[in-house]
Amino acid sequence: MKKGFIWVALSFLIVASLILASCGSSSSTTSTSTTPTTTSTISMTTTTQTAVVTNSTTSTSPVTTSVTTTSTGNWWDSLGTPQYGGTFTYRLNADPAGWDPYIRRAAVFDCFESSMGGMNMVVSPLVWDYTGKWAPDNIKAGDLVGSYTIVSLSDYIFKLKPGVDFALNTQSPASELVDGRQLTAADVVFTYDRMCGLAGYKISGQANSTFSTLLSVTALDNLTVEFKFSAPSSAIFDAIMDPVTSNSILPQEVVTTYGDMNNWHNVVGSGPFMLTDYVADDSATYIANPNYYGYDQRHPENHLPYISKINILIIPVDQTAMAAVRTGKIDVLENITWDEETALKSSNPSLLWTNRTTTWYTTQERIDKAPFSDIRVREALTEAIDLPTIAKDYFNGGVPSTPADVMSTSMTGWYTPYSQWPASLQQAYAYNPTNAKALLAAAGYPNGFTTDLDLPNSQDPGLMQIYASYFAAIGVNMKLNIMDPTSFTNTETAFQYDALIDANAFGNMTAPTRQILDFYSGQFNNWSRVNLPAYDALVAQMNATTDIPTQQSIMIQADMMELNNFWIVQGVQGMENDVHQPWFSGWHGEMFGYWSKVSWAYYWINESLKQ
DSSP, rough: OOOOOOOOOOOOOOOOOOOOOOOOOOOOOOOOOOOOOSSSOOOSSTTTTSSOOOOOOOOOOOSSOOOOOOOOOOOOGGGGOOOOEEEEEEESSOSSSSTTTTOOOOOOGTTTOBBBBOOOTTOTTTOOOSSOOOOTTTTTTTSEEEEEEETTEEEEEEETTTTOOOOHHHTTTTTTHHTTTTTTHHHHHHHHHHTTTTTTTTTTOOOOTTTEEEEEEEEEETTTEEEEEESOOOOHHHHHHSSTTTOOOHHHHHHHHHSSSSSSSGGOEEEEOEEEEETTTTTEHHHHHHHHTBBBBBSTTOBBBBOSSEEEOOOHHHHHHHHHHHHTSSSEEEEEEEEHHHHHHHHHHEEEEEEEOOOOOOEOOOOTTHHHHSHHHHHHHHOOOHHHIIIIIITTTTOOOOOOOOOOOTTTTSSOOOGOHHHHHHHSSSSSHHHHHHHHHTOTTTOOOEEEEEEEETHHHHHHHHHHHHHHTTTTEEEEEOHHHHHHHHHHHHOOOSEEOOOOOOOSSSOHHHHGGGGGTTTTTOTTOOOOHHHHHHEEEEEEEEOOOHHHHHHHHHHHHHHHHOOBBOOOOOOEEEEEETTSSSSSSSTTTTHHHGGGOOOOOOGGGOO
């Protein structure tokens, strides 16, 4: 039996269109700019209408050669004293699909860009550690956004920070078109019009947009932009302030001149780094942007970024990457299997380790088709899987043995932990092949049935083969249709799968306001094809509020409804082990790819620890 997950490389997931339920209007709430917080914790119950601003400085002074830092008693003191200079070397296993923001690519390539939302880097990891793909609105920070006004849940006004300039990149001819000018509200309007097909913009292969209900984006003045939507939803604000779904703000003149930004020579952004070289199937090289607008929230006198150069190496073979981290040629290696961890700890005891909960994969039924339209069949498949044995033998005991939840176990307060499930529900999710057979017989399948499972080769077919063996033991013969990722995506988005499909990543800390849409009847990526009015009513309630305790209560109800209806075959919570060199500093475990537009500016290389 194979041991360890081989997780899919960091990449953009398909962001399907939000088809939002109609709901009541919300009262108008206004926020004002706040100064960068300097405390080590931020209350999780702070109202979402209070903007948390990354920093309010407008200076674009060049990078200095000294670092200001003091022992403050804050949590980040444990990270050490920031240092300027050095090269950060990172590994990916595949090239970017393209350089235009329309193209879904590994998010780590995006460190030359800036988005509306970003990270609050002073939040204590004990409060929220940014190890997932989402942070609550009340502790999220603006990147380009300095303050905002929620006129209603379908009308938002954002004030951009002044003094944000596009990079003057001497390696990019397109940079001359911009000439380092200030980013304005007009750039935001252009970016979203183009992304959403408004104002006559269309692009071949445009990705599904989270902003399908966007009616208009309007520049009210040079630094103020208003978004209006056709339907209210609390998910919209999160999407705008999310560093991925909000998209990167582009200079209009570059796209107009070249048609797009897909040629790496034409890449221009306002982020902490500038793309200076790209060799297909080999590497991408970045250097620090000397005119970057960001300052260190923890050490406010320090201009960002700290690192002088970034090398992203394309290393498709895991064994090659393992050899590179052993010899110090790469600084970070993610998604280490349990066997690889044991080997690395033996050969390189000086390496440092982090782990975090992450996505997990399992089977997902089409409940609009027989036999999975019968809840007894769905419960039978759940009871056929021996999760404790999988946790022990497949994951070397490195993950919890209890059923995972749709929500990540890191999202305390947004779901009901397994230990608090009713005893009857715990029993229904326990390994019980005898009762599983009885349930199939009661549903009219005493001899079982034959079905198939479509899945991409990137999402660990080995685990699904184990599922198939458990299903066979109760008479369900499941054939695996293993596809390349592109073919799988085409099958999935065309709804051409007949029975079972490899579930989208659950437990990945997607915003609850969007996670709840996974089983909403009007949602495109409702792969189980659930159509339950009671569940849709919860979605409507979620869309109607920005109050976090209320959202948590709604999400807990939705989560329990999913569990009681067995819309997916629950797996075990995924865990990811990452390793990094002792000289790589400033990182406390946050996801590299997802937060790269902001967090990479905070990392530094301690040259004294290099050998």
